[in-house]
Amino acid sequence: MQYIMKTGLCKGLLGGLWVGGLCVGVLAFMAQPFAAEPAGKKFLGQPVTPMAGLYVATQDVPVRDKPDTNAKRVGSFDVGDRILVVGRATGSWLAVRNDGKDMGFVYGPVLMPLLDGVVKYPLSGRTVLAGGDCDWRIIHEGETPIEGQLFNSLDYRVRLDCRKGGSSYGFEAPMFITEGPFNGGVSPIHQIGIDVLELAQDYERVFSTNLLYDRDKREVRFDGLSVDKYRVKKEPPPATAKNVAEALTAAVAVALQSWSAEFWTDLGKALKAAGKR
Secondary structure, eight states, rough: OOOEEEEEEEEEEESSSSSOOOOOOOOOOOBBOOOTSSSTEETTTEEEEEEEEEEEEEEEEEESSSSSSTSEEEEETTTTTTTEEEESHHHEEEEEEEEEEEEEEEGGEEEEEEEOOOOOOOEEEEEEETTEEEEEEEEEEEEEETTOOOSSSEEEEEEEEETTTTEEEEEEEEEEEEESSSSSSSSEEEEEEEEEEGGGGGGTTEEEEEEEETTTTTEEEEEEEGGGGGGGGSSSOOOEEEHHHHHHHHHHHHHHBBHHHHHHHHHHHHHHTTTOO
């Protein structure tokens, strides 16, 4: 598996060690059903199964007037171009639209699906913990290109006000969700990361919690921490998430449940040293 790690402005490859590095490209092909339209719709005279989604071209690719490699070429997309897909044709061909007009068919395996992961309104909630609880609020901050990738990091910040064991902890944590599939596979699984900067060892090594948003299973699950001693012995269970907003809120709740007593002890010391407590 390959992971993207964000530490401040640094995003890199996570491969066994939680350190910065180079990102690698991924290639994925998947289709999301679009239930609002009936099956069997015609697109440029060809039968298609309606679906809707934004994709990115992983290489220069021709567009043809029929779902066939020998069909007439009616246009093309360059690597990195974003493409609106509106249907699946025969085989692995996808029906695409450009500038509001039906354009033609593109061979699907050269397109990577993208997640519309921007939630512009604030998200807030409360998570109950053993011996305490946390109020939190998530705010969208923008998006950042990921070095070596064709998709972006969708960036958020979460403000946490926690009470645990008779002590209070107030801090903010950068948070992101990957626009593209995190592992280069065909499954619509996106990485969510939460960094606690107060526990950074240096600029490129912060304490990070990694979670996965599985769109097929409609769940967010815990995937790992960058510091073993901050991990609870019993892994927190997955949380239901039917959309991006629910995935972000579930990620905060699952992350909080994954942090050990040692995490809270060291965080308290760090906040006190920084004059934040």
